[in-house]
Amino acid sequence: MKKSNKLQRIYNRLYKHFGPQHWWPGETPFEVAVGAILTQYTKWGNVEKAILNLKREGVLTAGGLNNIAVNELASLIRPSGYFNIKAKRLKNFTELLVTEYRGSMKKMLKEDLVIIRGKLLSVNGIGPETADSIILYALEKPVFVIDAYTKRVLSRHNIMEYDSSYDGYQRLFYEGLERDRHLFNEYHALFVRLAKEHCKTRPICIGCPLDGM
DNA sequence: GACCAGGCACATC
């Protein structure tokens, strides 16, 4: 069986088992991008509390975050952890958005995928996973997001060494699948669901729908 | 009360 077919078969199995995941939770592209930064090494439930605070204060916009004092922003996002460093990261992202795209995610969306990715990666506090989450889930362009869940599932099932590089993981998907943003969106969300329910921190997966593949 | 969570930058060798 070719690798490419295997990746597609895994996707088919997961989709049949779990159904569509409706990602990303967020009302606007800007909110999705903010969530991508806040969720760095942090549970989503904590991020939701921070986002609610930003909404309540009416600052969940490019202009809002650009104008608020960094220490005030830090206190609002406190529940998401690492709040001082993340406040700076949100400021850095917003600065890029304002200076390069007049504060508009729609304008950002119009630029070439590779150029956008390079600009995001040049922002202090945005690494490959955060950049790709923004590109896939906020801008709806086809990149595959590699996170701790993706790595755990693929390594548990002997498809990749856990410590392989980010690019190495991505290549696996780019070589094996159609470059389709709907597919990449659903696939990554399904990995998260699978990891949370079956491939937990313990060194084996229990009741995994991928067993026997 | 320990342990973990959807990273990233930076220092050091």
Added chain:
DNA sequence: GATGTGCATGGT
């Protein structure tokens, strides 16, 4: 290039 460390809250 590999390895180690700081950043911090909230749930289990």
